[in-house]
Amino acid sequence: MTGTNGTLPMTGNADPVLPHLENTEVAAYLDKVLSPADRSRVEGHLADCAECRAEVREVAQVLGSRTVPRRWIVIGTMAAAAVVAGLLLAPGARVRTEAGGAPRFREGAEGVPAIAVVAPGESTAVAAEAVVFTWRAAAAEAHYQVRVLDATGGVVWTVETHDTTVSLPRTVTLERAGAYFWYVDALLADGGTATSGAHSFRVMR
């Protein structure tokens, strides 16, 4: 779409548009990687252009209100099973796999609120035909993402919702007697996040 790489586009009822900053210039300015001459030129434009100034301020606010990035730990395949069991007891831990099959764990960032799960609880057995995930609301107007993983950390199912309960669709088949994990992340209205941490469950025979 024209406009998003340089000038802002004209809509049907817009005034003629003056040249605006390129998106790369705005980003480079905010990251303070422009040369002194480019920085001076961009600041000159910002002094004269209310629209670009508003853009810079809003982008800075979005970036400034992000949560702290989480730490990642990569471990060898041989220790995978034991570490999975151990880390699942810690709140905020979850499992992912890399291409080679080695699980990769993400520890929750300090201060990230925990979401309380209702069902299935830790190590609960569930019927394959009726798997329902339920949790307590993190906050009003929160946006949730639910993930179900198999024992190797592979994502079996993921869904986004504003509700606090979701049912596994019939199109997703879980192996009987299989071990699975699930967790829910929340994006809050103020841009903050919350997480339930990974919880295990198993499917009845």
Added chain:
Amino acid sequence: MSNAIPVELASLLEAADAAARDRAWDRFVSANTRLLLHTARTTCREHDAAMDAYAYLLEALRQDDYRRLRAFAANGRSRFTTWLVVVARRLCVDHHRQRYGRPRGDAPSAEQEHAARRRLLDLVAVDLDSALPPDGAVADPQSQLEAEEVHRALAAAVGDLGPRDRLLLKLRFEDDAPVREIARLLDFASPFHVYRRLNAVCALLRRALRRRGVEEPPL
């Protein structure tokens, strides 16, 4: 500063076939969906509009074989997340304008600009009482002329400032940006340094106005 390409982006742009591209796209979206949602919600306050904008910008990022993402990979100087927020916000604004038109409040009104000049003049300590009539009163031609002269002199003095100082004044007096925010944007060490620079700029403007024949009133 490194402009390292995130692994999800590299995988997406290097995917060998359609199936690999689809998987890589899912991973890319998963890695960035929070940031994109947050941007959409910041730009479009209403929930439904934000969700529509989010869906629109995902589609736009996929367009033309991920043209926008490839452009960053080729030319990006900044952090990918910074660039992505800029592009995502622009896409959300485009989407909103296509649906609802350009909002009327985009550019500062003449009244807002006048108020901003007035605040700056107050700070520069130029006495406006003799130059401007009280609110609601009709100015005599002489007073009007003097007021216009003051405003012209101030505009010229501000125009002679360097770009950073002009931007500082615009952020402070036209946008009413908090000093803390100005400090972060313009890379001042602290809000205190912002106030110090404002004082210094106002001293420059006072000298410039005096050179142009605009005098402060006797104390």
